[in-house]
Amino acid sequence: MRAPHASARRFALACGALTTATVLLTQPPATAQPSLTTRSSATAKSAVTALPAATAGSGAAAERTRASTAAALPSSPCTPNAGVRACELWAKTGTLALPGGVTVPIWGYAAAAGDPPSLPGPLLLATAGETVRVTVHNMLGEATSLGLPEQDVPPDTTGAAPGASRTYEFTATRPGTFRYEAGLTGGGPRQVAMGLAGALVVRPASGGGAYGTPTTAFDDEALVVLQGIDPAFNAAPSTYPMSRYRPRYWLINGAAYPDTAPIPTAQGHRLLLRYVNAGLEDHPMSLAGAYQSVVGADGREAGHPYTVLSETVIAGGTMDAVVAVPPGAPPLIPLFEAARHIDNAGHVTAGTVDLGGMLTFIAVTP
């Protein structure tokens, strides 16, 4: 009975001016396209080792993070060419290493035929007004299509057959943070649960900020893509009863703490967090010792930003929140899932549940 989100600060989807869109069928490529931008595995796991290993009361945390650079979006494989932003995605099988030495099979998108798939998929990045052309090369054993909620693309219930490709084209009519995922073929929902989802960011054509407005201005920005993993489901994605689907690992940008990458920023900066809930459950996301102003949701600028500690990012939703990092902010601001999805399969050490899951730190440089 969640329906009456009566708050005026929930953003109803209005039917804006829609442009025409087409779904183009293409022949499967004889060989893989040259990789436009080979994206290193999405989760920046190398940065994980930079997570401060401070002891209580020492300044080691601050020391370790001072070398960090400002948070930025990951690279995108989408290339601009005369007003057209061309993106290529390879849907394929792979594996994901989780804390505790657990490895699970995943399905994900890769930015190049030879790359492993990543969770989440590569960032699709465009500028408002551009034509976005996304080609999905299906290297899975079943049909898959691309779903682009909030974009003017007709639902594709057919998809690309195994080994084939399909191209989707739309005009990025407005800026915002959006989601893409496996679309509405029969296997689509299971494909999303296996990891076939990612973020689409459309930058404003002018004015800067998230939405071309002063209230959405930022110095640093980070994607915060939320997903869950149920290893039992991942082991049998085509047959596992979804009624038993119950994630035991909780991911930010494809990693569970302590493998999550810290989000570097600095005192006095405005840090934009672009949350994308690509999972199947709602997630209240909280800070500690700092607040976030919600400046947009579901790809719509908030008419009236409001400031909270914790706000729920609903399944399938996106949220843009600006953290105005105060002068004197502590070196580490926890960013965590407030419904306590901050464990790794409930793993316990000496009677204590290990901190894990949807937890990372905003690492603040003075």
Added chain:
Amino acid sequence: MLVRKALRAVTAAAALVLLPAPQAHAAPPESGVSCTTGPSFDLAAADGAAGFPDGNTVHMWSYTVDGNAFQLPGPVLCVTEGDVVTVTLRNTLPEPVSLFVPGMTGVTADGSPAQPQFTGGTLTSLVQAAPPGGTVTYRFTASAPGTYLYASGTDPAKQVQMGLYGALIVRPAGHPDRAYGTDASRFNPAAEYISLLSEVDPDLHAAVENGRPYDVTKLHPRYWLINGRSFPDTIAPNGAGWLPSQPYGSLIHIRPKDPVTNPHPALVRYLNAGDRIHPFHPHGNHGRVIGRDAHTLVDGADLSAENFLADIGPGQTWDVTYDWTDVEKWRPGTNPIPVPLPQQQNLVYKDDATWYGGSPYLGVTDGLPVGVTSYNECGEYYQMWHSHALNEAANYEAGFGGMMTLERVDPPGGCS
């Protein structure tokens, strides 16, 4: 509006039909926020037990006023904007425990900045903790008015489920009748309430009590609490003797809005210490959300919004005001309800007891069937306020119970 009208007309009747028997001791409730005042607090993390309406008793951990009896939830800490607040936590539990206020800035712990704790590279706590048998002292300036949740930042997946949570209220300096900085957040200080929402999975509590392993991913709450109690205990008075470790009721007790005698709304401060989103639904009147997480929505541009269902998410606090307005003004002689009323015997729910006063008109009592006990005092209305995740309106899956309380609306002149 039709829906509201219809609801209003059957307000009392609905309560009758759906509500279970009160505790045998039900008495005119004493309600409202019950403050432990600061700005210095000596608390202990301790274990104890909480009782639920089905007779079950569950092992709990909580914060108590050091030296006082165990209580669930932790004490409502009340301070004033600008206070330098000191909280000393003495840990009597067998593992490190902290008191973490995510909404507070500039906190120190034993003189050092509060910060996440790492041991050998492993994150062990989101803030400094007191070791078993030890203490830790937190200090901060309560710089911003509002409602704050405090809870353990150490092993939260287990410890917060075990009961280590409570509410902290920071009142504007000089204005205990405001939630925030201006008169736009003014409320009736005689009608200020806390609704701290949480859940209990007794299996985890039994495992902790008996040193057995448990799996927090299999959490399955059976009790759904407001202020540490489940319905119908929620409507029992603060400090009810038969709930010795659960001192806080959550009955909302108000009078109709009146420009002269009752001009200001009631304030309910919601906090969610649980791990579920609780869609909280007041019957009978909309709420106006005037603040979230110690941030005003009404000082300056009015960003408040009325609703009849507030999706209170984990880690969140919502400040919501309520006015009850006698819109239809039903009166037995001059403005009777234009539909046939249900037969009274059909309104009596069970155990020959009711809150109904025998008349659907506010301030009017009338006869009841022989043998029926009424707890109604003066023709006041009772309406359910509850989590609209209706599986939560239960005590160990048996309804009605759980995350539910009543709003009591007295006649305009009060109840004498």
